[in-house]
Amino acid sequence: MSFPKRSKKIINLEDAVKNINKGDTIAIGGFAIYQRPMAFVREIIKQKIKNLTVIGVTNSIESDILIGANSLKSIETSYVGFEKYGLAPNFRNYAEKGKIKVIDYPELICIDRFRASQENLDFWPAAGLGGTDIVKLNKNIKKFLCPITKKILHAVPAAKPNVAIIHALAADEFGNIISPSYKNMAQSLDILISRSCENTLVTVEKIVSNNFIKKHPNLIEIPNHRVKSISLAPFGAHPTSMLGKYSDDEEHWNEYIRASDNNESFKKYINKYIHSSKNNDDYLNKIGGAHLSSLLQVDTQK
Amino acid sequence: MNIDYTLNELIAVNLSKEFKNGEVGFTGLATGGPAALYITAIPLVAMELARRTHAPDLNIIFAGWIQNPDLSKLTRLPNAEYDETLRDIPCEGQYLTYPYQYSFRRGSISFGFGSGIQIDKQGNINSVCIGNHDKPRVRMVGPIFLPEHFSMFGREYVMMPHHEKRAFTNKVDYITGVGYPDGKKGRKKLGLTRGGPELVITPKCIFDFDKIKGKIKVRSIHPNVSLKDLQDSTGFELGNLNNIKNTKSPQKHELKIIREDIDPHGILLGNN
Structure with missing residues (x-):
């Protein structure tokens, strides 16, 4: 007897990015300078999708490169910076010219905004925001009195991303995503944003068999029914790091920062690595196999 | 000696x-x-x-x-x-x-x-921008975790690595974390029932606060720093410092x- 076949969720990266529309509000996985879905972001730039809003927590190169490529109209976050690599050059430049709208939120409130979306609430009740310019400059944050105690609180709008983009370790062809058992903020936030949105697009380092998934069912924090598509993108977080797989590429970060010094050199960078690259493989070839190998880590995850 | x-x-x-x-x-x-x-x-x-x-x-x-x-x-x-x-x-x-x-x-x-690019005499801290928010002269990283430091922690030690006029100002350009506007009473009115800046530590001195008046004051001056140097490096009036200890x-x-x-x-x- 023959049964109907399950649907596969693998599509190529180019087609996955077609799910992003001009003007969308996107959540980009990872945290600060860790595990950003960079291959996906590069493809957004290649397809020249504009007017996007990033809803984030702590942001770095994944947003800075979108800003420099004129793809973002606004960003809502607690931080845009490169941590050990300093300030985010395009973010700073565009903000100071008034060319990008920046809406500031405190760091953990940024996460609470996704927790609100996860629970399908329209706001998160926050204490401790009174008197800050965060509240004063943001009409979407509303002061209210706790209906139980009459304490002063602020209703902070839920994140409500249209699309969530995540780079993960592995998935089977049905879209069950493997999360490592040892996680930090980057991987935890990926899980949270996958639960706050119905359009989760995932890139993975590796496609594994369904049997492999069945051997590790406890690692499925993002199950296939929460995933819209998966696309193969090895080294898809480059130049950011991937926990337990590879370190961040210091050389490339510095190349990016040098390129961001002026419009001309940034355009050249974008042309070289994005517009004149056919796809992610082509990009990786430009970075070089030996160089990429040098970033590989010994997996010491417990 | x-x-x-x-x-x-x-x-x-x-x-x-x-x-x-x-x-x-x-x-x-x-x-x-x-x-x-x-x-x-x-x-x-x-x-x-x-x-x-x-x-x-x-x-x-x-x-x-x-x-x-x-x-x-x-x-x-x-x-x-x-x-x-x-x-x-x-x-x-x-x-x-x-x-x-x-x-x-x-x-x-x-x-x-915590730290910031500016702190003012009420103890408000700024880590976001200098100038108008929507087109600032200088844009910094953002609020990060500072609002929580200044409202949810029991107290905050503000650590300022540079003691310069432009960092110690009458009024910060952006309030990331709230100090003592109108003292502790003022904080309460804003719904801030806990915490706030306790000390501000710089290479030249240690400040504390008159939490009733809501005003920063010098608690001690580091050895080998002159009173004139301290006032000249600070953007607000420090008042009479003659009785300040080292x-x-x-x-x-x-x-x-x-x-x-x-x-x-x-x-x-x-x-x-």
């Missing part, structure tokens, strides 16, 4: 006396140069010194997620929040996901350390603990 000590040691020792036994101290991770020294390295040494003198039950949270690290095992100051140096340092706990293993909104953090010099045994036990290789405070 005087024992030889560095400015970093002076600050670390004075800070250490502020912490009580049984408290929980939180330090985030700043990266690069003076910021890392002031909000990460000096606070770590101060907390570890307190643990080894009067506060054995003080808990240290390092980089926001490492509980009571063995600092002597540091081979370098970590330069990224989730780098391998931190992941692999011996410690009692790793706080890896939010909500964390502490309930900061219930008051589980006794004190923290910041207390470290004791021999305190320096010994720092140099021999806590930071034998000068990784945290440097060697000069």
